[in-house]
Amino acid sequence: xxxxxxxxxxxxxxxxxxxxxxxxxxxxxxxxxxxxxxxxxxxxxxxxxxxxxxxxxxxxxxxxxxxxxxxxxxxxxxxxxxxxxxxxxxxxxxxxxxxxxxxxxxxxxxxxxxxxxxxxxxxxxxxxxxxxxxxxxxxxxxxxxxxxxxxxxxxxxxxxxxxxxxxxxxxxxxxxxxxxxxxxxxxxxxxxxxxx
Amino acid sequence: xxxxxxxxxxxxxxxxxxxxxxxxxxxxxxxxxxxxxxxxxxxxxxxxxxxxxxxxxxxxxxxxxxxxxxxxxxxxxxxxxxxxxxxxxxxxxxxxxxxxxxxxxxxxxxxxxxxxxxxxxxxxxxxxxxxxxxxxxxxxxxxxxxxxxxxxxxxxxxxxxxxxxxxxxxxxxxxxxxxxxxxxxxxxxxxxxxxx
DNA sequence: GTCTATATTGCGATAGAC
DNA sequence: GTCTATCGCAATATAGAC
Numbered sequence: 001x002x003x004x005x006x007x008x009x010x011x012x013x014x015x016x017x018x019x020x021x022x023x024x025x026x027x028x029x030x031x032x033x034x035x036x037x038x039x040x041x042x043x044x045x046x047x048x049x050x051x052x053x054x055x056x057x058x059x060x061x062x063x064x065x066x067x068x069x070x071x072x073x074x075x076x077x078x079x080x081x082x083x084x085x086x087x088x089x090x091x092x093x094x095x096x097x098x099x100x101x102x103x104x105x106x107x108x109x110x111x112x113x114x115x116x117x118x119x120x121x122x123x124x125x126x127x128x129x130x131x132x133x134x135x136x137x138x139x140x141x142x143x144x145x146x147x148x149x150x151x152x153x154x155x156x157x158x159x160x161x162x163x164x165x166x167x168x169x170x171x172x173x174x175x176x177x178x179x180x181x182x183x184x185x186x187x188x189x190x191x192x193x194x195x196x
Numbered sequence: 197x198x199x200x201x202x203x204x205x206x207x208x209x210x211x212x213x214x215x216x217x218x219x220x221x222x223x224x225x226x227x228x229x230x231x232x233x234x235x236x237x238x239x240x241x242x243x244x245x246x247x248x249x250x251x252x253x254x255x256x257x258x259x260x261x262x263x264x265x266x267x268x269x270x271x272x273x274x275x276x277x278x279x280x281x282x283x284x285x286x287x288x289x290x291x292x293x294x295x296x297x298x299x300x301x302x303x304x305x306x307x308x309x310x311x312x313x314x315x316x317x318x319x320x321x322x323x324x325x326x327x328x329x330x331x332x333x334x335x336x337x338x339x340x341x342x343x344x345x346x347x348x349x350x351x352x353x354x355x356x357x358x359x360x361x362x363x364x365x366x367x368x369x370x371x372x373x374x375x376x377x378x379x380x381x382x383x384x385x386x387x388x389x390x391x392x
Numbered sequence: 393g394t395c396t397a398t399a400t401t402g403c404g405a406t407a408g409a410c
Numbered sequence: 411g412t413c414t415a416t417c418g419c420a421a422t423a424t425a426g427a428c
Contacts, residue, residue: 003411020304025220027403038413043405103299106362108218113362121363129367132390141390146381148368149357153385156356157349164348166302166309167317171325172344185342189349193389194328194337199393223421234395239423 001037007045009035015056019097023053023110050111057116060101063091064120067127077135078191084128085158085183092162093176099162125151157186197233203241205231211252215293219249219306246307253312256297259287260316263323273331274387280324281354281379288358289372295358321347353382 001009013035017026028049032039046052070083092099105117128151135141141150161182165174172178197205209231213222224245228235242248266279288295301313324347331337337346357378361370368374 006411022218022220022304024218028405029403039404040406040414041412044411049404100303103303103359106359107296107299108216109362118363121360122366125360125364125367135390139392142392145385145390146368148364149378149381150385150390152357152360152364153353153382156352156354156360158352159356159359160352161345161348163299163302163355164317164321164352166305167314168321168344168348170318171321172342182345185345186349189341189346189386189389191389191391193385193387194331194341194346195387196335196338202393224423225421235422236396236424237394240393245422 014052019100054112057112060098061120064124067124077131080131082187154190210248215296250308253308256294257316263320273327276327278383350386
Protein backbone atom coordinates (compact mmCIF):
# COMPACT_ATOMS: atom_id res chain seq x y z
CA UNK A 1 0.00 0.00 0.00
CA UNK A 2 1.60 3.27 -1.04
CA UNK A 3 1.46 6.62 0.69
CA UNK A 4 -1.67 7.95 -0.94
CA UNK A 5 -3.50 4.67 -0.90
CA UNK A 6 -2.95 4.42 2.85
CA UNK A 7 -4.19 7.96 3.47
CA UNK A 8 -7.31 7.40 1.39
CA UNK A 9 -8.01 4.05 2.98
CA UNK A 10 -7.92 5.63 6.43
CA UNK A 11 -10.19 8.49 5.40
CA UNK A 12 -12.67 6.14 3.78
CA UNK A 13 -12.88 3.85 6.79
CA UNK A 14 -13.02 6.79 9.19
CA UNK A 15 -15.86 8.38 7.21
CA UNK A 16 -18.06 5.35 7.80
CA UNK A 17 -17.10 4.73 11.42
CA UNK A 18 -17.25 8.36 12.61
CA UNK A 19 -20.63 8.70 10.91
CA UNK A 20 -21.98 5.57 12.55
CA UNK A 21 -20.73 6.18 16.08
CA UNK A 22 -19.46 9.72 16.32
CA UNK A 23 -16.00 11.12 16.94
CA UNK A 24 -15.92 9.81 20.50
CA UNK A 25 -17.46 6.46 19.64
CA UNK A 26 -14.54 5.15 17.62
CA UNK A 27 -11.02 4.45 18.80
CA UNK A 28 -7.97 4.89 16.61
CA UNK A 29 -7.14 1.30 17.48
CA UNK A 30 -10.33 0.05 15.81
CA UNK A 31 -9.89 2.49 12.96
CA UNK A 32 -6.38 1.36 12.12
CA UNK A 33 -7.28 -2.30 12.46
CA UNK A 34 -10.21 -1.87 10.06
CA UNK A 35 -7.92 -0.11 7.59
CA UNK A 36 -5.31 -2.83 7.97
CA UNK A 37 -2.52 -0.44 8.98
CA UNK A 38 -0.65 0.34 12.14
CA UNK A 39 -2.16 2.57 14.78
CA UNK A 40 0.76 4.97 14.59
CA UNK A 41 -0.08 5.86 10.99
CA UNK A 42 -2.96 8.03 12.16
CA UNK A 43 -0.68 10.28 14.14
CA UNK A 44 1.88 10.19 11.35
CA UNK A 45 -0.47 11.28 8.57
CA UNK A 46 -3.13 13.27 10.37
CA UNK A 47 -1.53 14.34 13.62
CA UNK A 48 -4.01 12.34 15.67
CA UNK A 49 -7.65 11.37 15.75
CA UNK A 50 -9.04 14.90 15.57
CA UNK A 51 -6.88 15.65 12.54
CA UNK A 52 -8.32 12.61 10.81
CA UNK A 53 -11.83 13.74 11.68
CA UNK A 54 -11.13 17.17 10.24
CA UNK A 55 -9.91 15.59 6.98
CA UNK A 56 -13.10 13.57 6.81
CA UNK A 57 -15.20 16.71 7.33
CA UNK A 58 -13.25 18.58 4.68
CA UNK A 59 -13.91 15.84 2.13
CA UNK A 60 -17.58 15.57 3.06
CA UNK A 61 -18.23 19.26 2.50
CA UNK A 62 -15.87 19.83 -0.41
CA UNK A 63 -18.64 19.35 -2.97
CA UNK A 64 -20.55 22.27 -1.44
CA UNK A 65 -17.91 24.52 -2.91
CA UNK A 66 -19.14 23.65 -6.38
CA UNK A 67 -22.72 24.81 -5.84
CA UNK A 68 -22.25 27.25 -8.72
CA UNK A 69 -22.77 24.27 -11.03
CA UNK A 70 -26.50 24.85 -10.68
CA UNK A 71 -26.41 28.46 -11.71
CA UNK A 72 -23.94 28.73 -14.61
CA UNK A 73 -26.77 28.67 -17.10
CA UNK A 74 -28.69 31.89 -17.55
CA UNK A 75 -31.83 29.93 -16.83
CA UNK A 76 -34.71 31.51 -14.99
CA UNK A 77 -35.05 31.29 -11.22
CA UNK A 78 -37.49 28.37 -11.20
CA UNK A 79 -35.15 26.22 -13.26
CA UNK A 80 -32.27 27.03 -10.94
CA UNK A 81 -34.30 26.02 -7.90
CA UNK A 82 -35.09 22.70 -9.49
CA UNK A 83 -31.39 22.31 -10.27
CA UNK A 84 -30.57 22.83 -6.61
CA UNK A 85 -33.06 20.21 -5.46
CA UNK A 86 -31.63 17.75 -7.95
CA UNK A 87 -28.08 18.68 -6.97
CA UNK A 88 -28.56 18.22 -3.21
CA UNK A 89 -30.39 14.92 -3.67
CA UNK A 90 -27.54 13.60 -5.82
CA UNK A 91 -25.12 14.64 -3.08
CA UNK A 92 -27.02 12.65 -0.48
CA UNK A 93 -27.52 9.66 -2.75
CA UNK A 94 -23.82 9.50 -3.61
CA UNK A 95 -22.71 9.96 -0.04
CA UNK A 96 -24.74 8.13 2.57
CA UNK A 97 -22.89 9.78 5.45
CA UNK A 98 -23.11 13.43 4.45
CA UNK A 99 -26.39 14.16 6.23
CA UNK A 100 -25.05 12.68 9.42
CA UNK A 101 -22.07 15.07 9.48
CA UNK A 102 -24.34 17.91 8.41
CA UNK A 103 -26.82 17.52 11.28
CA UNK A 104 -24.20 16.47 13.77
CA UNK A 105 -22.12 19.61 13.21
CA UNK A 106 -25.19 21.85 13.22
CA UNK A 107 -26.61 20.51 16.47
CA UNK A 108 -23.34 19.56 18.12
CA UNK A 109 -20.53 21.54 16.53
CA UNK A 110 -16.92 20.46 16.92
CA UNK A 111 -14.00 22.89 16.82
CA UNK A 112 -14.03 22.48 13.03
CA UNK A 113 -17.53 23.82 12.48
CA UNK A 114 -16.62 27.44 11.86
CA UNK A 115 -13.68 26.64 9.60
CA UNK A 116 -15.16 23.87 7.45
CA UNK A 117 -18.91 23.43 7.88
CA UNK A 118 -20.26 26.95 8.33
CA UNK A 119 -18.53 28.33 5.19
CA UNK A 120 -19.74 25.37 3.10
CA UNK A 121 -23.37 25.65 4.18
CA UNK A 122 -23.20 29.43 4.12
CA UNK A 123 -22.12 29.46 0.50
CA UNK A 124 -25.00 27.24 -0.59
CA UNK A 125 -27.53 29.38 1.23
CA UNK A 126 -26.04 32.55 -0.20
CA UNK A 127 -26.37 31.22 -3.77
CA UNK A 128 -29.97 30.18 -3.13
CA UNK A 129 -30.85 33.55 -1.62
CA UNK A 130 -29.58 35.25 -4.77
CA UNK A 131 -31.80 33.03 -6.89
CA UNK A 132 -34.88 33.96 -4.87
CA UNK A 133 -33.98 37.66 -4.98
CA UNK A 134 -33.53 37.44 -8.73
CA UNK A 135 -36.95 35.82 -9.06
CA UNK A 136 -38.51 38.60 -7.01
CA UNK A 137 -36.81 41.31 -9.12
CA UNK A 138 -38.01 39.63 -12.30
CA UNK A 139 -41.58 39.62 -11.04
CA UNK A 140 -41.73 35.82 -11.11
CA UNK A 141 -42.02 35.46 -7.33
CA UNK A 142 -44.16 37.38 -4.89
CA UNK A 143 -42.71 40.62 -3.55
CA UNK A 144 -43.58 39.90 0.08
CA UNK A 145 -41.21 36.94 0.42
CA UNK A 146 -38.34 37.09 2.89
CA UNK A 147 -35.55 35.57 0.76
CA UNK A 148 -33.70 33.79 3.58
CA UNK A 149 -36.85 32.33 5.15
CA UNK A 150 -37.97 31.22 1.70
CA UNK A 151 -34.66 29.49 1.00
CA UNK A 152 -34.81 27.67 4.33
CA UNK A 153 -38.37 26.55 3.58
CA UNK A 154 -37.33 25.13 0.22
CA UNK A 155 -34.09 23.51 1.41
CA UNK A 156 -35.94 22.24 4.47
CA UNK A 157 -38.45 20.26 2.41
CA UNK A 158 -35.71 18.28 0.68
CA UNK A 159 -33.29 17.94 3.59
CA UNK A 160 -36.01 16.78 5.95
CA UNK A 161 -37.32 14.27 3.44
CA UNK A 162 -33.90 12.60 3.49
CA UNK A 163 -33.48 13.06 7.24
CA UNK A 164 -36.79 11.40 8.00
CA UNK A 165 -35.99 8.24 6.04
CA UNK A 166 -35.51 5.98 9.07
CA UNK A 167 -38.79 7.12 10.61
CA UNK A 168 -40.97 7.02 7.49
CA UNK A 169 -39.75 4.09 5.42
CA UNK A 170 -42.83 2.10 6.40
CA UNK A 171 -45.00 4.90 5.07
CA UNK A 172 -43.38 5.78 1.75
CA UNK A 173 -40.84 4.40 -0.66
CA UNK A 174 -37.55 6.26 -0.16
CA UNK A 175 -35.72 4.62 -3.05
CA UNK A 176 -33.94 6.81 -5.63
CA UNK A 177 -36.37 5.61 -8.31
CA UNK A 178 -38.99 7.85 -6.77
CA UNK A 179 -36.71 10.92 -6.66
CA UNK A 180 -37.98 12.40 -9.94
CA UNK A 181 -41.57 12.17 -8.78
CA UNK A 182 -40.57 13.77 -5.48
CA UNK A 183 -38.79 16.64 -7.22
CA UNK A 184 -41.87 17.40 -9.33
CA UNK A 185 -44.07 17.18 -6.27
CA UNK A 186 -41.93 19.49 -4.15
CA UNK A 187 -41.46 22.01 -6.96
CA UNK A 188 -45.22 22.01 -7.28
CA UNK A 189 -45.90 22.57 -3.59
CA UNK A 190 -43.18 25.18 -3.26
CA UNK A 191 -44.31 27.22 -6.23
CA UNK A 192 -48.08 26.85 -6.07
CA UNK A 193 -48.90 25.73 -2.54
CA UNK A 194 -51.33 23.05 -1.44
CA UNK A 195 -54.64 24.87 -1.77
CA UNK A 196 -57.11 23.69 -4.36
CA UNK B 197 -30.91 15.15 48.36
CA UNK B 198 -33.72 12.62 48.42
CA UNK B 199 -34.29 9.70 46.08
CA UNK B 200 -36.32 11.51 43.43
CA UNK B 201 -34.32 14.68 43.58
CA UNK B 202 -31.16 12.70 42.88
CA UNK B 203 -32.71 10.88 39.93
CA UNK B 204 -34.00 14.09 38.39
CA UNK B 205 -30.74 15.89 38.97
CA UNK B 206 -28.87 13.15 37.10
CA UNK B 207 -31.34 13.17 34.19
CA UNK B 208 -31.22 16.93 33.91
CA UNK B 209 -27.41 17.07 33.88
CA UNK B 210 -27.20 14.11 31.49
CA UNK B 211 -29.67 15.73 29.09
CA UNK B 212 -27.37 18.69 28.61
CA UNK B 213 -24.10 16.77 28.49
CA UNK B 214 -25.25 13.96 26.18
CA UNK B 215 -26.73 16.58 23.87
CA UNK B 216 -23.54 18.61 23.81
CA UNK B 217 -21.08 15.79 23.29
CA UNK B 218 -22.98 12.62 22.48
CA UNK B 219 -23.41 9.36 24.37
CA UNK B 220 -19.76 8.42 23.92
CA UNK B 221 -18.45 11.92 24.60
CA UNK B 222 -19.40 11.99 28.27
CA UNK B 223 -18.13 9.78 31.06
CA UNK B 224 -20.21 8.77 34.04
CA UNK B 225 -17.39 10.15 36.16
CA UNK B 226 -17.98 13.64 34.77
CA UNK B 227 -21.73 13.18 34.88
CA UNK B 228 -21.81 12.22 38.56
CA UNK B 229 -19.37 14.94 39.51
CA UNK B 230 -21.49 17.58 37.73
CA UNK B 231 -24.57 16.28 39.54
CA UNK B 232 -22.71 16.29 42.83
CA UNK B 233 -23.34 12.61 43.58
CA UNK B 234 -21.27 9.48 43.63
CA UNK B 235 -20.43 7.67 40.43
CA UNK B 236 -22.05 4.48 41.67
CA UNK B 237 -25.47 6.14 41.78
CA UNK B 238 -25.74 5.89 38.00
CA UNK B 239 -25.50 2.15 38.07
CA UNK B 240 -27.74 2.01 41.10
CA UNK B 241 -30.60 4.04 39.60
CA UNK B 242 -30.24 3.49 35.88
CA UNK B 243 -28.27 0.28 35.55
CA UNK B 244 -25.39 2.06 33.83
CA UNK B 245 -24.70 4.81 31.37
CA UNK B 246 -26.92 3.45 28.58
CA UNK B 247 -29.84 3.15 30.97
CA UNK B 248 -29.42 6.80 31.89
CA UNK B 249 -29.32 7.73 28.21
CA UNK B 250 -32.51 5.81 27.57
CA UNK B 251 -34.24 7.67 30.42
CA UNK B 252 -33.12 10.96 28.88
CA UNK B 253 -34.48 9.93 25.48
CA UNK B 254 -37.78 8.87 27.01
CA UNK B 255 -38.21 12.25 28.66
CA UNK B 256 -37.20 14.16 25.52
CA UNK B 257 -39.80 12.46 23.35
CA UNK B 258 -42.56 12.12 25.94
CA UNK B 259 -44.25 15.32 24.76
CA UNK B 260 -44.67 13.84 21.28
CA UNK B 261 -47.28 11.54 22.79
CA UNK B 262 -49.53 14.55 23.34
CA UNK B 263 -49.64 15.65 19.70
CA UNK B 264 -53.42 15.23 19.80
CA UNK B 265 -53.52 18.57 21.60
CA UNK B 266 -53.45 20.23 18.20
CA UNK B 267 -56.41 18.37 16.79
CA UNK B 268 -58.99 18.15 19.58
CA UNK B 269 -60.88 21.08 18.17
CA UNK B 270 -63.08 20.37 15.18
CA UNK B 271 -61.22 23.12 13.38
CA UNK B 272 -60.56 22.92 9.68
CA UNK B 273 -57.37 21.40 8.28
CA UNK B 274 -55.55 24.70 7.74
CA UNK B 275 -56.03 25.72 11.36
CA UNK B 276 -54.74 22.37 12.53
CA UNK B 277 -51.63 22.72 10.41
CA UNK B 278 -50.93 26.10 11.92
CA UNK B 279 -51.46 24.55 15.35
CA UNK B 280 -48.86 21.93 14.57
CA UNK B 281 -46.28 24.51 13.48
CA UNK B 282 -46.89 26.47 16.65
CA UNK B 283 -46.77 23.31 18.74
CA UNK B 284 -43.46 22.03 17.38
CA UNK B 285 -41.81 25.45 17.67
CA UNK B 286 -42.88 25.68 21.31
CA UNK B 287 -41.37 22.23 21.88
CA UNK B 288 -38.03 23.37 20.48
CA UNK B 289 -38.10 26.69 22.29
CA UNK B 290 -38.82 25.02 25.63
CA UNK B 291 -36.25 22.30 25.14
CA UNK B 292 -32.99 23.41 23.55
CA UNK B 293 -31.70 19.84 23.30
CA UNK B 294 -34.65 18.11 21.65
CA UNK B 295 -33.52 18.69 18.06
CA UNK B 296 -30.10 17.28 18.82
CA UNK B 297 -31.57 13.97 20.05
CA UNK B 298 -34.04 14.01 17.16
CA UNK B 299 -31.42 14.33 14.41
CA UNK B 300 -28.86 12.22 16.22
CA UNK B 301 -31.22 9.27 16.54
CA UNK B 302 -32.44 9.63 12.95
CA UNK B 303 -29.00 9.73 11.40
CA UNK B 304 -27.21 7.58 13.96
CA UNK B 305 -29.74 5.44 15.79
CA UNK B 306 -28.90 3.84 19.11
CA UNK B 307 -30.48 0.60 20.30
CA UNK B 308 -33.31 2.74 21.72
CA UNK B 309 -34.45 4.21 18.43
CA UNK B 310 -37.11 1.66 17.58
CA UNK B 311 -38.53 1.53 21.09
CA UNK B 312 -38.60 5.23 21.95
CA UNK B 313 -37.89 7.53 19.01
CA UNK B 314 -39.56 5.85 16.03
CA UNK B 315 -42.95 5.49 17.77
CA UNK B 316 -42.86 9.12 18.93
CA UNK B 317 -42.03 10.56 15.51
CA UNK B 318 -44.32 8.06 13.79
CA UNK B 319 -47.29 9.19 15.83
CA UNK B 320 -46.77 12.84 14.95
CA UNK B 321 -46.48 12.07 11.26
CA UNK B 322 -49.54 9.87 11.37
CA UNK B 323 -51.62 12.66 12.92
CA UNK B 324 -50.38 15.14 10.31
CA UNK B 325 -51.11 12.75 7.43
CA UNK B 326 -54.68 12.47 8.66
CA UNK B 327 -55.00 16.24 8.64
CA UNK B 328 -53.83 16.46 5.03
CA UNK B 329 -56.12 13.63 3.97
CA UNK B 330 -59.01 15.34 5.67
CA UNK B 331 -58.23 18.55 3.81
CA UNK B 332 -58.16 16.68 0.51
CA UNK B 333 -61.49 14.99 1.23
CA UNK B 334 -63.05 18.32 2.12
CA UNK B 335 -61.89 19.83 -1.15
CA UNK B 336 -59.72 22.38 0.61
CA UNK B 337 -56.44 20.92 -0.65
CA UNK B 338 -55.52 19.78 -4.14
CA UNK B 339 -56.40 16.19 -4.99
CA UNK B 340 -53.01 15.35 -6.53
CA UNK B 341 -51.07 15.69 -3.25
CA UNK B 342 -49.28 12.68 -1.83
CA UNK B 343 -50.21 13.07 1.86
CA UNK B 344 -46.94 11.73 3.32
CA UNK B 345 -44.70 13.76 1.00
CA UNK B 346 -46.80 16.81 1.76
CA UNK B 347 -46.47 16.32 5.51
CA UNK B 348 -42.70 15.94 5.21
CA UNK B 349 -42.53 19.12 3.12
CA UNK B 350 -44.42 21.07 5.75
CA UNK B 351 -42.65 19.62 8.77
CA UNK B 352 -39.35 20.02 6.92
CA UNK B 353 -39.76 23.77 6.54
CA UNK B 354 -40.08 24.28 10.29
CA UNK B 355 -37.63 21.65 11.48
CA UNK B 356 -34.94 22.83 9.09
CA UNK B 357 -35.45 26.45 10.08
CA UNK B 358 -34.55 25.46 13.65
CA UNK B 359 -31.80 23.07 12.55
CA UNK B 360 -30.09 25.72 10.45
CA UNK B 361 -29.84 28.23 13.28
CA UNK B 362 -26.09 27.92 13.79
CA UNK B 363 -25.39 28.35 10.07
CA UNK B 364 -27.79 31.23 9.39
CA UNK B 365 -27.77 33.42 12.49
CA UNK B 366 -25.69 36.04 10.67
CA UNK B 367 -28.36 36.17 7.95
CA UNK B 368 -31.60 36.29 9.91
CA UNK B 369 -32.83 36.85 13.41
CA UNK B 370 -33.64 33.50 15.00
CA UNK B 371 -35.07 34.88 18.22
CA UNK B 372 -38.49 33.70 19.42
CA UNK B 373 -39.86 37.22 18.92
CA UNK B 374 -39.86 36.56 15.20
CA UNK B 375 -41.66 33.20 15.49
CA UNK B 376 -45.13 34.61 14.81
CA UNK B 377 -43.93 36.30 11.64
CA UNK B 378 -42.24 33.07 10.58
CA UNK B 379 -45.40 31.04 11.18
CA UNK B 380 -47.44 33.41 9.01
CA UNK B 381 -44.77 33.32 6.34
CA UNK B 382 -44.49 29.54 6.24
CA UNK B 383 -48.27 29.04 6.29
CA UNK B 384 -48.39 31.41 3.36
CA UNK B 385 -45.70 29.63 1.33
CA UNK B 386 -47.07 26.20 2.13
CA UNK B 387 -50.63 27.02 1.20
CA UNK B 388 -50.17 29.42 -1.73
CA UNK B 389 -46.62 28.86 -2.99
CA UNK B 390 -44.08 31.47 -3.98
CA UNK B 391 -45.31 32.42 -7.45
CA UNK B 392 -46.62 35.91 -8.04
C1' DG C 393 -29.32 4.56 49.90
C1' DT C 394 -24.86 6.52 49.33
C1' DC C 395 -20.16 6.52 49.70
C1' DT C 396 -14.93 5.31 48.80
C1' DA C 397 -11.76 2.34 46.88
C1' DT C 398 -10.39 -0.63 43.49
C1' DA C 399 -10.42 -4.21 39.67
C1' DT C 400 -10.16 -4.43 34.90
C1' DT C 401 -10.19 -2.86 30.51
C1' DG C 402 -9.32 0.25 26.85
C1' DC C 403 -7.87 4.75 25.37
C1' DG C 404 -4.43 8.18 22.53
C1' DA C 405 0.10 9.02 21.73
C1' DT C 406 4.86 8.01 20.84
C1' DA C 407 9.75 5.96 21.29
C1' DG C 408 12.57 3.27 18.92
C1' DA C 409 13.56 -0.80 15.82
C1' DC C 410 13.79 -1.77 11.01
C1' DG D 411 7.43 5.16 5.91
C1' DT D 412 5.72 1.53 8.76
C1' DC D 413 5.83 -1.41 12.48
C1' DT D 414 5.66 -3.25 17.59
C1' DA D 415 5.76 -2.34 22.28
C1' DT D 416 4.73 0.43 25.95
C1' DC D 417 3.66 4.63 28.88
C1' DG D 418 0.35 7.10 31.42
C1' DC D 419 -4.19 8.01 31.94
C1' DA D 420 -9.24 7.59 32.02
C1' DA D 421 -13.06 4.62 31.23
C1' DT D 422 -17.13 1.53 33.40
C1' DA D 423 -18.55 -1.19 36.81
C1' DT D 424 -18.81 -3.04 41.41
C1' DA D 425 -17.43 -4.79 46.18
C1' DG D 426 -17.84 -3.61 50.60
C1' DA D 427 -17.96 -0.04 54.45
C1' DC D 428 -21.27 2.82 56.69
